[in-house]
Amino acid sequence: MMDKPRSSKLRAIVIGAGPAGLMAAERLALADLEVDVYDAMPSAGRKFLLAGKGGMNITHAEEFPLFQLRYFNRQQDLARALNAFTPQHIREWASNLGIETFVGSSGRVFPVDMKAAPLLRAWLHRLREAGVRFHMRHKWLSFGSKGHHFQTLVGEIEKNADIVIFAMGGASWARLGSDGRWLSQFQEHGVNLRSFVPSNCGFNLDWSLYFQQKFAGSPLMKVGMSLEDITGESRSRIGQFVMSETGIEGSLVYAMSSYIRDLIERDGSATVFLDLLPDKDDERVLRELATPRGARSLSSHLRSKLGLHPVHNGLIQECLPKEVMQDIPSLAAAIKRLPLKIISPRPIDEAISSAGGVCFDSLNEDLMLKKLPGMFCAGEMLDWEAPTGGYLLSACLATGYVAGEAAARYASIIREQAIR
Numbered sequence: 001m002m003d004k005p006r007s008s009k010l011r012a013i014v015i016g017a018g019p020a021g022l023m024a025a026e027r028l029a030l031a032d033l034e035v036d037v038y039d040a041m042p043s044a045g046r047k048f049l050l051a052g053k054g055g056m057n058i059t060h061a062e063e064f065p066l067f068q069l070r071y072f073n074r075q076q077d078l079a080r081a082l083n084a085f086t087p088q089h090i091r092e093w094a095s096n097l098g099i100e101t102f103v104g105s106s107g108r109v110f111p112v113d114m115k116a117a118p119l120l121r122a123w124l125h126r127l128r129e130a131g132v133r134f135h136m137r138h139k140w141l142s143f144g145s146k147g148h149h150f151q152t153l154v155g156e157i158e159k160n161a162d163i164v165i166f167a168m169g170g171a172s173w174a175r176l177g178s179d180g181r182w183l184s185q186f187q188e189h190g191v192n193l194r195s196f197v198p199s200n201c202g203f204n205l206d207w208s209l210y211f212q213q214k215f216a217g218s219p220l221m222k223v224g225m226s227l228e229d230i231t232g233e234s235r236s237r238i239g240q241f242v243m244s245e246t247g248i249e250g251s252l253v254y255a256m257s258s259y260i261r262d263l264i265e266r267d268g269s270a271t272v273f274l275d276l277l278p279d280k281d282d283e284r285v286l287r288e289l290a291t292p293r294g295a296r297s298l299s300s301h302l303r304s305k306l307g308l309h310p311v312h313n314g315l316i317q318e319c320l321p322k323e324v325m326q327d328i329p330s331l332a333a334a335i336k337r338l339p340l341k342i343i344s345p346r347p348i349d350e351a352i353s354s355a356g357g358v359c360f361d362s363l364n365e366d367l368m369l370k371k372l373p374g375m376f377c378a379g380e381m382l383d384w385e386a387p388t389g390g391y392l393l394s395a396c397l398a399t400g401y402v403a404g405e406a407a408a409r410y411a412s413i414i415r416e417q418a419i420r
Contacts, residue, residue: 009032009033009034010033010034010162010163010411011033011034011035011036011161011163012028012033012034012035012161012162012163012164012165012407012411013035013036013037013038013148013159013161013163013164013165014035014036014037014038014164014165014167015037015038015039015164015166015167015168016038016039016166016167016168016169016177016379017038017039017041017044017045017134017136018039018044018045018047018048018167018169018177018178018380018396019045019048019379019397019400020378020380020396020397020399020400020403021037021039021167021379021400022037022044022123022124022127022400023085023378023396023400023401023404024167024376024378024400024401024403024404024407025127025132025165025404026123026126026127026130026132026404027400027401027405027408028163028165028404028407028408028411029130029131029132030130030408031408031411031412033163033408034131035130035131035132035133036132036133036134036135036159037127037132037134037135038135038138038140038150038159039134039135039136039137039138039177040137040138040139040140040177041136041176042136042137043136044120044124044134045116045120046177047169047173047176047177047178048116048120048393049116049117049120050173051116051352052116052117053116055110055114056110056111056114056119057104057108057109057110057389057390057393058090058091058094058101058110058111058119058390058393058394059087059090059091059108059390059391059393059394060087060107060108060389060390060391061087061103061107061108061109062107064086064087067082067087067391068082070386070387070389070391071384071385071391071395072258072384072385072386074360074383074384074385077384078384078398080402081367081395081398081401081402082395082398084398084405085397085398085401085402086398087109087394090109090394090397091109093397094111094119097119097122099111099112099122100112106389107389108389108390109390137152137153138151138152138157140166140168140182141156143185143189144158144160146158147159147160148160148164162374162414163374163375163376163407163411164374164375164376165375165376165377165378165400165403165404166182166375166376166377166378167377167378167379167381167400167403168182168379168381169379169380169381170196170353170354170355170356170357170380170381171196171348171349171354171356172198172348172349172352172353172354173349173351175349178380180196180354180357182381183195183196183357186358189371189372190371191358191359191362192358192359192361192362193356193357193358193359193362193383194355194356194357194359194383195356196348196354196355196357197261197265197345197348197354197355197356198257198261198346198347198348198350198351198355199257199258199261199351199352199354199355199385200254200257200351200352200385200387200388200392201249201253201254201257201261201346201350201351201352202244202246202247202248202249202250202345202346202350203247203248203249203257203260203342203343203344203345203346204246204247204342204343204344204345204346205246205247205248205341205342205343206341206343207243207245207246207247207318208318211243211315211318214314215310215311215314215315216243216244217242217243218242218243218310218311218314219240219250219311220240220241220242220243220274220276220311220312220315221240222238222239222278222279223238223239223240223241223252223274223276223278224236224237224238224274224275224278225237225238225239225241225252225253225256225272225273225274225275226337227256227259227260227263227270227271227272227273229259229262229263230259230262230263230266235256235259237252237255238252238275238278239252240252241253243311246346247342247343248340248342249346251388254352254388255387255388257345258355260342260345261345264342264344264345269341269342270341270342271339271340271341271342272339272340272342273337273338273339273340274315274337274340275336275337275338276312276315276316276336276338277306277307277308277335277336282332282336285306285332285335285336286328286329286332286333288305288306289301289305289306289328289331289335290328293305298313298325299313302316306335315338316331316334316335316338319334319338319339319340320334320338352388352392353380353385353386353392354380354385355383355384355385356383357380357381357382357383358377358381358382358383359383360382360383363377363382366402366403366406366407366409366410367382367399367402367403367406368403368406368407368410374414376406376407378396378399378400378402378403378404379396379399379400380392380396382399
């Protein structure tokens with residue numbers, strides 16, 4: 001099918017119709033460029049919609065300095081974007097789309113109806129009204145001699161433009177379009193890259209068959225988790241997670257996943273320590289545990305005196321040798337610091353997000369590729385990571401905003417040079 005005739009405006013193409021790409025397209029359209037969005041999937045925002053099924057949190061309302069810390073060792077690289085499009089800007093942007101938001105008890109920011117679909121529909125409608133054109137089932141393949149190669153239902157095609165913004169995602173949830181296969185093409189063009197690794201992921205443990213069959217699916221509702229990261233710094237969080245057939249998963253595990261993953265990469269495994277009773281201090285646990293239990297079993301005693309449930313007891317038996325369980329002081333100490341040996345991350349395609357991708361030293365401050373002028377990158381294809389809770393979407397929107405604004409300025413330079 002032939003393209004419709006175009007105007008004399010400069011043309012920009014955005015590759016990727018997730019939040020970063022859509023935000024970049026919005027900024028470009030506002031700058032009066034012709035904007036075409038290409039995506040491999042049948043419709044836009046597939047991962048965005050799936051992520052919002054359990055309640056769409058779009059950002060986080062905590063104090064901004066603390067918010068920035070959630071981006072680990074990439075907070076400086078992302079500082080410009082996060083300051084340009086802050087959580088408050090995100091709420092105002094959603095409101096302008098007719099989507100009001102509220103702050104939950106955890107500090108997460110949600111649409112009032114808790115759904116992603118109405119926000120996406122309103123956003124896509126506004127983009128189309130602004131003249132943005134969408135080309136679905138167009139998978140980017142490679143850089144061409146004069147443009148960019150895409151695989152479509154009718155074969156391979158080539159498209160060119162004055163400005164290109166890549167927002168092709170990371171390497172998790174490949175079925176939704178982000179498979180990371182673009183890495184090799186970027187590497188061939190001299191872009192510095194880091195291989196993708198899972199982030200916000202579950203982990204494998206060597207459960208006994210008994211524990212696996214009895215406790216898979218059981219949650220731990222409030223526990224502490226701590227470790228010493230690869231820099232020697234102590235890290236700890238309180239939250240909840242779930243026992244799976246293969247190991248552990250859930251919000252607390254995801255929050256600690258980058259530290260656990262890096263330890264495994266360095267040492268071959270990682271040991272984290274669980275505080276099964278974070279609301280009780282060591283002295284109280286020892287005192288309650290030392291109370292004579294009479295004819296009661298140890299499990300009944302732990303339930304009666306400390307409120308530990310069967311899954312807690314199962315973990316204690318799974319992780320401790322008998323001699324520790326038979327010694328009250330040692331058992332009390334272990335309840336507050338139970339060692340859990342983690343073997344490996346779950347496969348990256350199961351992860352909520354990924355780390356790795358385009359290194360920031362290959363980009364200028366405008367997120368333009370230094371070796372490919374006029375080509376910008378945004379979203380999860382950049383080498384950063386963050387926990388769940390609105391942080392992932394916030395950085396995708398923010399980097400899309402900065403890349404789109406910068407690309408529009410770059411287009412202005414092209415216009416001025418053409419006039420001269």
